[in-house]
Amino acid sequence: MSDSGCSSWFLLFIFYRFRGRELDDEVTTGFEWRSSSAIRRLDARFLVQRRVSDEDISRRTHKYHNQPLPKMLWVDKYRPKTLDHVMVHTDIAHNLKKLVKEQDCPHLLFYGPSGSGKKTLIMAVLRQMFGSGAEKVKVENRTWKVDAGSRSLDIELTTLSSANHIEISPSDAGFQDRYVVQEVIKEMAKNRPIDTKGKKGFKVLVLNDVDKLSREAQHSLRRTMEKYSAYCRLILCCNSSSRVTEAIRSRCLNVRINAPSEEQILEVLEFIGRKEELQLPAGFAARIAEKSNRNLRRAILAFETCRVQQYPFTNKQTIPPMDWEEHISEIASDIMKEQSPKRLFLVRGKLYDLLINCIPPEMVLKRLLHELLRKLDAELKHEVCHWAAYYEHRMRLGQKAIFHIEGILTDRLW
């Protein structure tokens, strides 16, 4: 436990106390939980780290050892913990609260653009269901043994679980995702928790990125959903519901989480500013909100970055751009300037740089389109959109995204 870590919790403690919203005992348990879970987190990290035999990483492990506990990012620090504290989608939060209170909670499907607060709402719902116990999570790398016909597979996944819920991203298992879904649900059904009143409770399974699941996995998810619906509730989370099969969508309560408007983002930023006791010049937060593309997470991250880079804020201060977006706009201007095989080759190198840094090719294409649209004549725009959609579709069909991204770059539209 380092000084800085402790002091920040202490501040937090004071802060809660000052607000007086929570009862004293709750706060103290919260505090205790935080410190103990921090240790647990450390442990988990070591567990995880040890698995990777790479020399490079083991060096890092050593470094972790002597490191102070990380301070929380504002994104996490000011994440609303309960449905009551939600600032952005208050109406949805209100409805969800009523829903959970009535005890019979249906399966839920949250969908919406990234940075709109899906995960936050899900965590708040879990807290609403199970109380603060839902926040005692542990990170685990688990291996499932699956009998797939003649062979048995070992599938490794990172899970986040508390006594009452498990959170996984089955799409990480690649094309073996269907086994994961089945196996986890089956296992949950096997050891059903019994609550204090002797009534059989249920567990909640949170599945991330359902839209990235393969078609087979979605079908098997649907079947397992029916079979085990008495034992567990599913909370699904995805960006686009269009890639979730109709069968699943109809079995869930669909909750669309819109991207927060700029005013809402502004409101949140100002709230954080107040909490951090910052001097916000007029219009500064608005600029961040505007730049954030209606992505709350991005806005808060950018806000914090600005704080670190320069404080007190000035109105001339630049909002740090995302480096990959810069990179893409460079690519776009490259290709607009000159279209030739040589140039294409250079651009290909830059695209590879992006892909190496795990920027998903879909986002590259989307951003590229965005940049191109800014620079192109009006009459070309619809053509470009058409072709971008065409290549995006092909990219999904194919395997090697670079082939298709180059397709749009070589297109003879401009």
Place this chain on the structure above:
Amino acid sequence: MSKRNCVVILSSEDEDATSNLRSLSSSRSYTKSKSRSTSSSSRGRKKARASHSRSHLSKLHEIDLFGDDFNEVFTGSKVSAVKTSPYSLNVLLALKDASCSITVCYVDTTGTQRSFAEELWVDKYKPNSLEELAVHKKKVEDVKTWFEERLKSSKGVYNNNVLLISGQAGVGKSAAIHVIASHLGAIVDGWNTPTPVIWREHLYNSGTGTQYTSKLDEFESFVERVRKYGSLLTSYTGDSKPSIILLIDDLPMTNGKSAFGRLKNCLQLLVKSTQIPTAILLTDCGNADSVDYNARCLEELKLSLESSGACKVAFNPITVNSMKKVLFRICQMERRDVTAEYVDLIAKTSGGDIRHAITSLQFFCLKPNLVHSLASSTCSHGSLKEENNKPDRSDYGYSLHFGRDEALSLFHALGKFLHNKRETGVGIEYDQDGFLLRERLSRLPLKMDVPEKILCQAHVQPGSVADFLHENVLDFLDDEAIDDAWTVSSYLGDADILLAKLRGMLCSYNEAEGVLQSAAASIAVRGVLFGNSNPLSSRWHAVRRPRLWQVEKVSLYKNEVDRLRIPACKRFSSYHMSIMATEYMPMLKLLGNRACGYDGPSQKSSLNLEMEDFDFHKMDLDEQSMGLSDDDIEDW
């Protein structure tokens, strides 16, 4: 493989034939004269039988004879079958069919045709003098002087007594040794490969207590013997001891690193300590860049032997001209009237393998007989000999059957596709019935084989072909030709989509996937060929390994590392990687150490959008670096 095949056939034969064969097979590797004698003895045997059958001119006996001769031809063929690679076995199998008809023939028409059935031309027309060798004069001279020097001078003058002769199969390596030896009056002695023990035989023998010894063990003990009592090797008991040439043909097959190491050591010892002039023959397995493990072992063996002091001579494939000379000579001696056209074709398609060429010639000369003799055996036994010898025009189909399949290296294939060589003649007229193409769609005819055939010869995965083409094609496009680039990339995209189909079913390989994959490869290749509408004049280009592979690998690794690094720090951490990469990472980079103690700044620097730690080995199209670059490919 070929050995085993033959042995299976042997074991099915009756006893005396087997013993006969045993002696044949044991002697086959070095004493050709002996094999001749055995075959002549079998000739005698046959005569007896033939007369026997003639005395009882009953159908039944003819059939009997039929079977015997079948065996006999096969015994004859066995001599070469053991040595030659599988493709000539195919020819032999065809010969087997043919031989049935020959026997019918020679029952009717005694005399000239008789000898035909008894021996393969490969053995019959084995070179007996230096002039008859088809091998390049200079190489023969080199080898001859090498042996001469060592045989004439007293022992111990030269400290390297090993000659390493390498070359493709059928370029006359052992023939050259034998001819030179007889020219110099030396005896060729050597490692006679023991007959392979088949498993069932071993089981049978194991009851009697004989231990199984691997060929490698036997070879090792042989080498040991040679080193210690080299001069006592032969059981020659004459007044004047002739000089000996040791010939090691057919090294034992090794499997695995340790066995190969043993073989290497034992050969190195031999090189260092042998007192007798020794020739080691190494057969290059096809192309040097094949991914075959054995081929690489051979290469390594060659190098190690050279480094320990062996003298190396490489025999090149036999040129078409000298091949033609030999073939014409044989035709003349067989009194067969094969047109120059055919001889030319055979010589060209044999790929420098003279054994193959001669077998093909024999096969080719048989075929008309087959057609005819079947006819003659069904109708009255008329002799229409003169007709037999004329290759019919209708036999054109047969001409397709000879010729070896050639293998192409990946780089040759890629070079062909990328350079996109086309006919340049202006007056290329289109077929009358061909449909008219628009100007922008028509292309000059390709100056190469069908792309699919090249793909087949190169033995490559469709996916990697597409990757390689994608990586390199831009270098070969005209600077202005962005349209071409578009066409090419759209075709490559199509290929990618085809390759990605059935992705989830990788474990269960099925027919459809194979078809799909080859279709994808074909589309990729043809798309590149078509798309490049104005091929550049050929100039030197390096062919790079697809950077895409590296990118995929690195991003996977990064994904893994980041995943391990970040989630542990976050509370509700199961964000998808894309969010991590697009939103957290850039900001964390800016926040640096101050905001959160994720990692030191050194960590951050590794996230730079640079790939300084990855060097890309250029792979060249030219010959020298071929060996190196292949290894690189293999690693991937």
